[in-house]
Amino acid sequence: MSSQEEGELSSPEITAIGISFGNSNSSIAYTSGEGKAEVIANEEGDRQIPSVLSYIEGEEYHGTQAKSQLVRNSKNTVAYFRDFLGRDFDSIDPTPCHASAHPQKHESTVAFSIQDQESDAQNIVTVSEITTRHIRRLASSASDFLGKKVNAAVITVPTNVTEEQRVALSEAAKKAGVEVLQMILEPTAAVLAYDARPEAKIKDKIIVVADLGGTRSDIAIVASRGGIYSILSTSHDYETAAGVQLDQVLIDHFAKEFIKKNKTDPRKNERSMAKLKLEAEATKKALSLGGNASCSVESLANGIDFSSTINRTRYELLAGKVFGAFTRLIEEAVRKADLDILDVDEVILSGGTSHTPKISQNLQRLFPPTTRILSPSTLPTAIDPSSLSARGAAIQASLVQEFEKDDIEQSTHPMVTVTPHLRNAIGVMVVSEDVKKGLFSALVEKETAVPCRRTGVFAVPRDGGDVIVKICEGLREIKVSKKEKAKINGKPASDDSELDSDDEEDEEAEEIREKVWKVGTVLAEAGVKGVKKGGKVEVRIKVEADLGVQVEVREAGGKGGVRGTLEKARVVENGSA
Amino acid sequence: MAAVHFSLPLPVLPQGWSAEKDFKSIGQLSPATQRNIEPVGPHFLAHERRKRHQRTFSEDDR
Ligand SMILES: Nc1ncnc2c1ncn2[C@@H]1O[C@H](COP(=O)(O)OP(=O)(O)OP(=O)(O)O)[C@@H](O)[C@H]1O
Ligand SMILES: [Mg+2]
Numbered sequence: 001m002s003s004q005e006e007g008e009l010s011s012p013e014i015t016a017i018g019i020s021f022g023n024s025n026s027s028i029a030y031t032s033g034e035g036k037a038e039v040i041a042n043e044e045g046d047r048q049i050p051s052v053l054s055y056i057e058g059e060e061y062h063g064t065q066a067k068s069q070l071v072r073n074s075k076n077t078v079a080y081f082r083d084f085l086g087r088d089f090d091s092i093d094p095t096p097c098h099a100s101a102h103p104q105k106h107e108s109t110v111a112f113s114i115q116d117q118e119s120d121a122q123n124i125v126t127v128s129e130i131t132t133r134h135i136r137r138l139a140s141s142a143s144d145f146l147g148k149k150v151n152a153a154v155i156t157v158p159t160n161v162t163e164e165q166r167v168a169l170s171e172a173a174k175k176a177g178v179e180v181l182q183m184i185l186e187p188t189a190a191v192l193a194y195d196a197r198p199e200a201k202i203k204d205k206i207i208v209v210a211d212l213g214g215t216r217s218d219i220a221i222v223a224s225r226g227g228i229y230s231i232l233s234t235s236h237d238y239e240t241a242a243g244v245q246l247d248q249v250l251i252d253h254f255a256k257e258f259i260k261k262n263k264t265d266p267r268k269n270e271r272s273m274a275k276l277k278l279e280a281e282a283t284k285k286a287l288s289l290g291g292n293a294s295c296s297v298e299s300l301a302n303g304i305d306f307s308s309t310i311n312r313t314r315y316e317l318l319a320g321k322v323f324g325a326f327t328r329l330i331e332e333a334v335r336k337a338d339l340d341i342l343d344v345d346e347v348i349l350s351g352g353t354s355h356t357p358k359i360s361q362n363l364q365r366l367f368p369p370t371t372r373i374l375s376p377s378t379l380p381t382a383i384d385p386s387s388l389s390a391r392g393a394a395i396q397a398s399l400v401q402e403f404e405k406d407d408i409e410q411s412t413h414p415m416v417t418v419t420p421h422l423r424n425a426i427g428v429m430v431v432s433e434d435v436k437k438g439l440f441s442a443l444v445e446k447e448t449a450v451p452c453r454r455t456g457v458f459a460v461p462r463d464g465g466d467v468i469v470k471i472c473e474g475l476r477e478i479k480v481s482k483k484e485k486a487k488i489n490g491k492p493a494s495d496d497s498e499l500d501s502d503d504e505e506d507e508e509a510e511e512i513r514e515k516v517w518k519v520g521t522v523l524a525e526a527g528v529k530g531v532k533k534g535g536k537v538e539v540r541i542k543v544e545a546d547l548g549v550q551v552e553v554r555e556a557g558g559k560g561g562v563r564g565t566l567e568k569a570r571v572v573e574n575g576s577a
Numbered sequence: 578m579a580a581v582h583f584s585l586p587l588p589v590l591p592q593g594w595s596a597e598k599d600f601k602s603i604g605q606l607s608p609a610t611q612r613n614i615e616p617v618g619p620h621f622l623a624h625e626r627r628k629r630h631q632r633t634f635s636e637d638d639r
Contacts, residue, residue: 182616184615184617185615185617188617189617192617192618195618196618201579202578202620226578226620227618227619227620227621228614228615228618228620228621228624229614229615229617229618229621230612230613230614230615231613231615232612392617395618396617396618399618399619399622411616411622411625411629412616414613416616416625416628416629417613417614417615418611418612418613418614419611419612419613419614420609420611421609421610421611422606422607422609422610423606423608423609423610424606424607426606428583428587429588430583430585430586430587430588431585431586431587431588432585439585441583441585447610449614449624450609451624451627454578454581455578455580456580456582456583457580457581457583458586458587459584459585459586460586460587461586461587461589462586465589465590466590467586467587467589467590468587468588468589468591468594470588473604520607521604521605521607522603523602523603523604523605523606524600524601524602524603524604525594525596525600525601525603526596526599526600526601527590527594527595527596527599527600528587528599529590529599538580543606545628547606549606551600562598562599562600563600564598564600564602565602566602566604566605566606567602567605568605569605569606569607569608569609570608570609571608571609571610571611572608572609572610572611
């Protein structure tokens with residue numbers, strides 16, 4: 001991208017923010033002068049702003065205020081609409097709007113019939129118009145905070161977004177006075193939010209991004225190679241595992257308590273149900289922090305107040321099935337990427353539901369101890385999962401805001417982004433403890449996009465001398481062995497997480513699974529002669545864009561060295577994600 | 578990216594091993610897979626710059 005030409009007709013100043021726009025909540029963020037992403041609180045002080053609009057006698061309410069209108073004014077309250085944008089009515093699932101304004105078919109799109117003016121008239125308001133109003137409110141909060149007019153944004157979208165949805169979002173934002181500089185994928189934004197921290201080290205790693213939201217959960221397996229991200233697979237769930245399913249567990253629990261005492265089911269009355277739903281969600285959030293939480297609703301049903309408490313253990317027991325479904329969804333995505341649980345270096349928990357301690361605990365059991373689980377309950381330095389998407393978008397906004405929109409479009413075009421990725425790791429043979437057996441040390445991991453280069457520094461035998469650098473491809477295999485009473489290593493956690501298997505007697509021999517390298521094709525050999533005692537050998541491998549490989553080997557600190565090239569490989573198939 | 582250090586030693590050069598300029602090209606990389614890389618982050622920008630201007634890493638470093 002080339003930055004704006006100097007002396008060009010002065011275009012208006014661009015003030016860009018990052019926006020995450022979910023079905024349940026939205027967030028706005030900006031990048032400070034020091035390059036740090038910060039989430040902006042709206043006038044009400046909310047950083048997670050419910051994606052809800054409500055109308056009372058022509059007045060528009062937004063965010064938390066609008067959400068609370070779900071009790072008294074549900075018919076004029078529009079919620080959970082993001083996934084309807086850019087879709088035709090026949091392809092949407094209206095279930096999440098059960099207790100708010102219902103989506104309806106309108107020409108080729110989806111609309112809501114609401115009383116949004118002072119008059120009594122029911123107006124048909126398209127989902128596109130609702131989105132425009134929502135983004136206008138978000139941009140206005142950001143403008144108030146920043147003290148200048150926000151007129152551009154990077155917005156996050158789910159990995160299965162369609163081209164129609166992108167176009168619809170871009171148009172809706174434009175009508176709100178916000179130019180969408182770029183749409184970036186939610187999991188990529190989460191990875192970027194972590195990588196942009198000053199203390200972050202760029203390393204090659206496989207990352208699972210689990211974005212656990214309100215109405216949906218989305219998993220992405222990301223290969224992060226030298227700071228470049230490729231999505232290897234995705235999985236989605238709209239029915240069994242997300243925030244609303246956890247709310248429902250508590251709603252049912254409290255409803256049963258209420259029925260026992262009062263012989264009436266609050267779930268049968270719309271108003272009662274709406275009240276209980278809001279309170280149950282608050283109880284659920286409180287249970288992420290404390291061991292106990294209360295739930296009180298004034299005049300829940302038949303004028304009777306309700307008040308109760310629940311402890312975390314009980315909640316985790318009741319929600320065991322839902323928690324199990326999160327784990328299974330993640331396992332599915334790992335499998336789809338042709339990877340093993342042992343290949344995962346990091347799990348980034350994103351989205352509001354990721355605050356739930358039990359979900360991270362289950363993942364700690366699923367993955368080996370070497371896998372870092374980045375969530376508030378497992379890592380004190382974790383970033384607030386609810387803010388990851390918006391932060392990533394803000395960082396990207398700061399990177400692209402000086403470029404022309406056309407330039408951004410060109411550089412995000414598949415011509416640039418579709419790239420050959422290495423099928424196998426490339427590495428060097430070293431001597432193992434068992435001198436007769438060579439050991440493969442990976443230098444370039446598989447799924448690295450080209451061009452790429454990596455440098456390794458290798459030890460030599462104690463007295464130095466002549467050594468051989470044997471460059472090979474390596475194939476990762478999972479070795480399974482049985483051992484009596486061994487420690488759990490990457491063994492899948494049981495789905496019925498309420499049973500703590502530690503307490504049970506393990507009668508069967510424990511399975512040990514480990515990652516081992518099998519040597520594949522030998523690519524090249526280089527001889528390095530006369531390495532001095534205690535010396536080191538530096539090996540640099542470069543794979544060019546055309547898949548030509550260059551190898552450079554030299555004694556560290558020495559001059560000269562050995563160079564060579566390999567025949568070019570071919571690109572064949574398309575990857576799955 | 579920073580160089581990675583490996584503590585296990587390289588093997589001793591076998592007796593009688595010889596190659597022109599001490600380098601022997603033996604095999605070929607397995608065919609690569611076409612995938613999308615995410616157009617996001619500072620490292621992508623650098624990648625994209627190299628691709629557009631057909632520059633190599635070392636030229637880019639200068
Ligand atoms: N501290 C918390 N503990 C547990 N759950 C929480 C917490 N904070 C938020 N949530 C839940 O997270 C969900 C919202 O997540 P998020 O804001 O990521 O949603 P979203 O991406 O807008 O939603 P959707 O999946 O509907 O598109 C809600 O179900 C909310 O109750
Ligand atoms: Mg979300």
